[in-house]
Amino acid sequence: MSAALVRCARVRGLHHCGFREVAAEAGVSVNLVQYYFPTKEALLLGGLVHVRGLISERFAGLPTEPRARVRSLLESVLPTDEASTDLYRVHAAYAALAFTDPALAAQPHAAGPDELRPVLSGLLDELGVPEPDLTATSLLAMCTGLAAYLTSGFLATDDAVRALHAELDRVL
Amino acid sequence: MSAALVRCARVRGLHHCGFREVAAEAGVSVNLVQYYFPTKEALLLGGLVHVRGLISERFAGLPTEPRARVRSLLESVLPTDEASTDLYRVHAAYAALAFTDPALAAQPHAAGPDELRPVLSGLLDELGVPEPDLTATSLLAMCTGLAAYLTSGFLATDDAVRALHAELDRVL
DNA sequence: GGTTTTATAGTACAGCGGTACGATGATCAG
DNA sequence: CTGATCATCGTACCGCTGTACTATAAAACC
Numbered sequence: 001m002s003a004a005l006v007r008c009a010r011v012r013g014l015h016h017c018g019f020r021e022v023a024a025e026a027g028v029s030v031n032l033v034q035y036y037f038p039t040k041e042a043l044l045l046g047g048l049v050h051v052r053g054l055i056s057e058r059f060a061g062l063p064t065e066p067r068a069r070v071r072s073l074l075e076s077v078l079p080t081d082e083a084s085t086d087l088y089r090v091h092a093a094y095a096a097l098a099f100t101d102p103a104l105a106a107q108p109h110a111a112g113p114d115e116l117r118p119v120l121s122g123l124l125d126e127l128g129v130p131e132p133d134l135t136a137t138s139l140l141a142m143c144t145g146l147a148a149y150l151t152s153g154f155l156a157t158d159d160a161v162r163a164l165h166a167e168l169d170r171v172l
Numbered sequence: 173m174s175a176a177l178v179r180c181a182r183v184r185g186l187h188h189c190g191f192r193e194v195a196a197e198a199g200v201s202v203n204l205v206q207y208y209f210p211t212k213e214a215l216l217l218g219g220l221v222h223v224r225g226l227i228s229e230r231f232a233g234l235p236t237e238p239r240a241r242v243r244s245l246l247e248s249v250l251p252t253d254e255a256s257t258d259l260y261r262v263h264a265a266y267a268a269l270a271f272t273d274p275a276l277a278a279q280p281h282a283a284g285p286d287e288l289r290p291v292l293s294g295l296l297d298e299l300g301v302p303e304p305d306l307t308a309t310s311l312l313a314m315c316t317g318l319a320a321y322l323t324s325g326f327l328a329t330d331d332a333v334r335a336l337h338a339e340l341d342r343v344l
Numbered sequence: 345g346g347t348t349t350t351a352t353a354g355t356a357c358a359g360c361g362g363t364a365c366g367a368t369g370a371t372c373a374g
Numbered sequence: 375c376t377g378a379t380c381a382t383c384g385t386a387c388c389g390c391t392g393t394a395c396t397a398t399a400a401a402a403c404c
Binding site for chain 3: 190191192206210211212
């Protein structure tokens with residue numbers, strides 16, 4: 001049912017996702033949605049944890065060799081196909097909503113660097129990169145920016161991947 | 173009056189900015205808002221052009237010496253004080269809304285790299301940096317990502333500035 | 345077997361928000 | 375002076391949306 005909310009948010013926007021829209025998208029009754037998510041705030045939170053889960057799935061099954069692991073991890077941040085682009089758009093809508101909604105702001109945000117930065121910093125340290133923490137921040141910020149450009153259509157996928165690879169070649 | 177909309181969007185979110193809220197914030201009547209912005213779409217577009225103007229102001233008065241110009245230009249992308257942070261949050265809300273609103277998607281977005289990348293690329297070329305276009309994309313993406321981290325509170329201002337300076341020292 | 349819980353649906357109410365219609369003073373052209 | 379346009383306001387309507395109340399079948403539990 002959370003998947004129906006995400007589909008609805010992708011098409012009509014997150015703020016237009018009411019009980020009726022989600023119910024219609026899921027093919028059930030309005031009250032069934034309200035049965036699982038008693039209030040609208042709960043509905044939005046349910047959608048957010050679903051989005052977080054989908055994003056986390058993108059970072060599963062990475063290679064173990066450190067250099068390849070760093071490369072794959074950062075590549076996974078970039079939305080490459082249409083599904084991941086939609087996912088990131090919905091997540092961006094959540095991030096924007098969290099600026100003014102305290103309940104959403106209290107929720108942890110998966111695409112924030114807080115989860116990835118420690119592990120990336122550890123890998124860079126293992127690889128002997130100087131100032132691993134600062135470099136991890138820079139690399140993640142660059143990928144976040146490239147992801148933003150991709151979701152907004154300011155950049156082609158190939159250009160983003162090329163920019164990331166050039167930066168990685170320079171760092172590693 | 174557009175300023176009232178931006179103030180309102182900063183506090184209560186862009187989607188909660190109706191005629192009544194903006195009118196109350198501006199201290200005028202509801203119909204006066206509707207007099208200048210006949211429909212809600214016009215109201216939102218008016219706010220967007222105002223935000224774009226405020227963002228463009230941040231890139232005025234840059235130094236002329238190329239190296240310092242690059243540095244100042246990229247520093248101007250980062251929101252440093254509370255006012256610019258609020259501005260970028262509202263702009264992020266507009267960007268998220270543009271994912272589903274065709275009228276907003278048709279409007280040019282100032283914080284997109286389309287305006288800054290050519291001038292930055294030209295400066296880098298002038299400075300003899302190899303692959304100036306790719307480097308410009310990387311630097312702008314990194315600043316956009318750092319700006320996103322700053323607006324979301326994932327990063328301290330000092331850390332963002334330090335990461336940018338380290339990257340600039342490596343590139344130039 | 346009866347009772348409680350679960351999963352589903354219909355309907356109704358109250359509030360909010362965009363929009364339309366009409367009215368009033370001010371300013372300006374002829 | 376008079377008509378017209380501009381700037382401003384109050385009110386009202388209609389639709390949408392969150393939420394509550396109620397009902398029903400199935401399943402589970404004692």
